[in-house]
Amino acid sequence: MADIVDTAAGAGSFNTLVTVVKAANLVDTLKGAGPFTVFAPTDEAFAKLPQGTVDELLKDIPKLTKILTYHVVSGKVTAADVVKLNSAKTVEGTDVKIDASNGVKVNNATVTTPDVAADNGVIHVIDTVLIPA
Numbered sequence: 001m002a003d004i005v006d007t008a009a010g011a012g013s014f015n016t017l018v019t020v021v022k023a024a025n026l027v028d029t030l031k032g033a034g035p036f037t038v039f040a041p042t043d044e045a046f047a048k049l050p051q052g053t054v055d056e057l058l059k060d061i062p063k064l065t066k067i068l069t070y071h072v073v074s075g076k077v078t079a080a081d082v083v084k085l086n087s088a089k090t091v092e093g094t095d096v097k098i099d100a101s102n103g104v105k106v107n108n109a110t111v112t113t114p115d116v117a118a119d120n121g122v123i124h125v126i127d128t129v130l131i132p133a
Contacts, residue, residue, distance in 0.1 A: 001117060001118060001119040002118060002119065003030070003031045003118055003119055003120045004030045004031070004034070004036060004038055004118040004120055004121055004123060005018065005021065005027055005030045005031050006031075006118075007116060007117075007118040007123060008021075008038075008040055008123065011116075013042045013043055013044075013125075014040055014041075014042060014043065015043055016041075016043050016046040016047075016054060017040055017041060017042075017043075017046070020054065020057065020058065020064055020068060021068060023058050023061065023064060024061055024064045024065045024068050025061075025065075026065065026068055026069075030072075030120075031120070032120065033120060034076070034120035034121040035074075035075055035076035035120055035121040035122070036072055036073070036074065036075075036076075036091075036120060036121035036122075037072070037073040037074075037075060037076060037077040037088075037121055037122050037123075037124070038071055038072050038073075038121065038122075038123045038124070039071045039072075039073075039096070039106050039109065039111070039124050039126045039130060040071065040116075040123045040124065040125055040126065041071070041109070041126050041127070041128065041129045041130070042112075042125060042126075042127065044127065045109070045126060045127050045128050045129050046129055048128060048129070049129055066092055066132060067092075067129070067130070067131060067132065069090060069091040069092035069093075070090045070091075070092040070094070070096070070130050070131070070132040071090070071130055072090060072091040072092075073088045073089065073090055073091065073096075074089075074091060076121050076122050077122065078114075078115055078122055079104070079111075079114035079115045079124070082098060082100065082104055082111075082114070082124070083100040083104065084100075085098045085100075086098055086099075088106075090132075092132055094132055094133065096130060104124075106124075106126060106130065107128075107130050108128055109126035109127055109128035109129075109130055110126065110127050110128070111124045111125065111126055112125045112126065112127050113125035
């Protein structure tokens with residue numbers, strides 16, 4: 001099985017995510033032992049951001065890193081675990097809100113595909129980029 005970065009790269013729908021993870025120098029971290037839980041926005045999720053946002057973030061690596069680490073939770077949190085939670089502490093340091101009352105929402109993002117297995121954790125595909133407060 002591939003690690004989180006290689007799994008995302010191989011899926012073909014996370015090209016923007018892989019690009020920004022590389023720009024923020026987080027590849028080695030996300031290829032590490034983990035385990036990690038990643039709420040992974042698709043290319044379509046990034047496309048929903050205001051035009052030019054990704055380019056601006058690529059020029060502000062500390063802000064980009066803060067946003068990316070807000071998508072990562074330490075440990076392997078599967079869909080079965082997520083539905084029991086109201087929130088989860090991110091690697092960025094603040095919590096994301098979890099609502100499993102009607103599907104699963106993480107803040108304002110909907111989990112479209114849960115439990116994509118990787119050898120160092122799990123990916124939950126989301127339809128919106130999470131932005132920390």
